[in-house]
Amino acid sequence: MFKTVNAINSLLGTILSLAILTALGAGGWFAYQTYFAERLNAEKELQAREAKIAGLSQDLEAREKQIERLDQELSDSHEQIDRLEVDLEAKQRQIERLDTAVRLLKVDHRVAQIDVFSQEGSAAGGDLVTHFTFAEVDGQGNPLEKPRPFRIKGDLVYVDSWVVKFTDEYVEMGDPLRSTSICLFRRVFGEAQQPAEGFVLDPVGSQPAAYRNGGKMSDLEQEIWARFWEYANDPGMAQKAGVRAAHGEAPFQKLIPGKRYKVTLRASGGLSFEPPEDLPPDAKPASTAGTL
Structure with a gap:
């Protein structure tokens, strides 16, 4: 009888241990899954942000190049305006000289x-x-x-x-x-x-x-x-x-x-x-x- 009780106690202890181990394993697995899921999501979010940053960087670089091109075009336009103003002044002087010449010729x-x-x-x-x-x-x-x-x-x-x-x-x-x-x-x-x-x-x-x-x-x-x-x-x-x-x-x-x-x-x-x-x-x- 005593042996039977011991056997039952041993079995119950084993079952309890298995239950505890199972619970611990399940909890650990759940924790593992939760941890790595969050990490994976964080990595995905980080990658998305990095991709977005890369896209923004490319867009910024493109805009900077566009600004440089526009600045160059503006500089070229100013130079062209300066040349045209110089040419206009020269032509104006020529017109004035010709007007004076024609006027003198007709005096x-x-x-x-x-x-x-x-x-x-x-x-x-x-x-x-x-x-x-x-x-x-x-x-x-x-x-x-x-x-x-x-x-x-x-x-x-x-x-x-x-x-x-x-x-x-x-x-x-x-x-x-x-x-x-x-x-x-x-x-x-x-x-x-x-x-x-x-x-x-x-x-x-x-x-x-x-x-x-x-x-x-x-x-x-x-x-x-x-x-x-x-x-x-x-x-x-x-x-x-x-x-x-x-x-x-x-x-x-x-x-x-x-x-x-x-x-x-x-x-x-x-x-x-x-x-x-x-x-x-x-x-x-x-x-x-x-x-x-």
Whole structure:
């Protein structure tokens, strides 16, 4: 009986031990599973975060490269703008220079005026005579000499002159000696007279009216007037002096009593008559006049 009880106790102890061991094993397994599951999840989460960080890093790197590219494009744009501004300034200066050159080329200088006071006779009767005065003037239209009176047959007057035109380069630059054409008035005559019979205005070798009141004729002008026809007929000689053309001109105009006719000289051209204007009240005819 005693042995049976011991056997039963031993069996129960064994069963209890097995139960305890089983419980411990199950608990350990559960703990193991829980630990490694959490660790696995943590590793997965860490990997996900690392992948996300890697993606963000790549995105950041791409953005940095984009920023660098945009910075370079912006820098290139600024450089291009600077170049364009420099080019614009250069073109603006060129435009201003050309505008100035064109303006200078088109400048008209008053050089003389004709005041017409009266006419006698008639064209139909063939005895028409026109009374007028001629005077060289400055740029403001002020006479440089006492107006000289003349009478011509008919009503057409010719103003014979020598004209020297300089190359546009000198005119555009505003060269002090060659910035405008120059002229020397030779004579005036009517349509019924021969040019050689006209009234002499500035004899060859004399000082033109423009220089009689203290002005000084430059050495170049003295040389040109003294050797005018040589310059007119020798291209090489003319080129060295910057002369584009040298020739005679005789613009003519129909005269109407009570009118003032201004003769102008274009900086790059020749002589011309402006449309007439009424004589001012203080204009007076001279007492004596030459007649043709």
